[in-house]
Amino acid sequence: MVISRDFFFPSWTRGSLFDELGRMQQQMMRLSEALQPRLFGHPTAGVFPAVNLTEDKEGYYLRAELPGVKPDALDIQVSGRNLSVSGERVIETEGDGVRYHRREREGGKFSRIIGLPTDIDAEKVTAKMKNGILTIHVPKAETAKPKQISVA
Numbered sequence: 246m247v248i249s250r251d252f253f254f255p256s257w258t259r260g261s262l263f264d265e266l267g268r269m270q271q272q273m274m275r276l277s278e279a280l281q282p283r284l285f286g287h288p289t290a291g292v293f294p295a296v297n298l299t300e301d302k303e304g305y306y307l308r309a310e311l312p313g314v315k316p317d318a319l320d321i322q323v324s325g326r327n328l329s330v331s332g333e334r335v336i337e338t339e340g341d342g343v344r345y346h347r348r349e350r351e352g353g354k355f356s357r358i359i360g361l362p363t364d365i366d367a368e369k370v371t372a373k374m375k376n377g378i379l380t381i382h383v384p385k386a387e388t389a390k391p392k393q394i395s396v397a
Contacts, residue, residue: 296359305382307380311332328381
């Protein structure tokens with residue numbers, strides 16, 4: 246009884262097998278890119294609001310870009326080592342019968358929670374808004390500030 250090896254195994258060579266896997270991967274990527282806008286809505290510019298968090302000896306400074314957000318529409322809270330900024334940005338409608346050619350500005354509710362690496366003094370947190378930039382100063386707790394130790 247003679248059994249052909251080709252009967253049980255495909256006649257792929259190592260190179261052609263990897264070529265086929267690469268082709269299948271490209272097809273899956275194209276398929277996922279085509280389905281993504283339908284499954285997850287329109288692509289967005291990223292996380293809103295964009296923030297920078299800096300630190301010095303005294304505390305942390307959070308700067309958030311919030312164009313078009315009124316200060317009274319913001320809710321800023323501290324809890325433990327977390328700073329929470331939430332609110333709502335309202336984008337006025339352009340009117341009836343308007344057709345958009347590009348729509349990148351989004352409105353709606355937002356919320357960001359920023360974890361801070363050390364304990365903070367929640368009683369001394371301050372916030373101010375200027376030209377669409379929210380600046381929050383979060384002082385470090387006295388136990389978290391560096392101490393200078395002199396050598397005798």
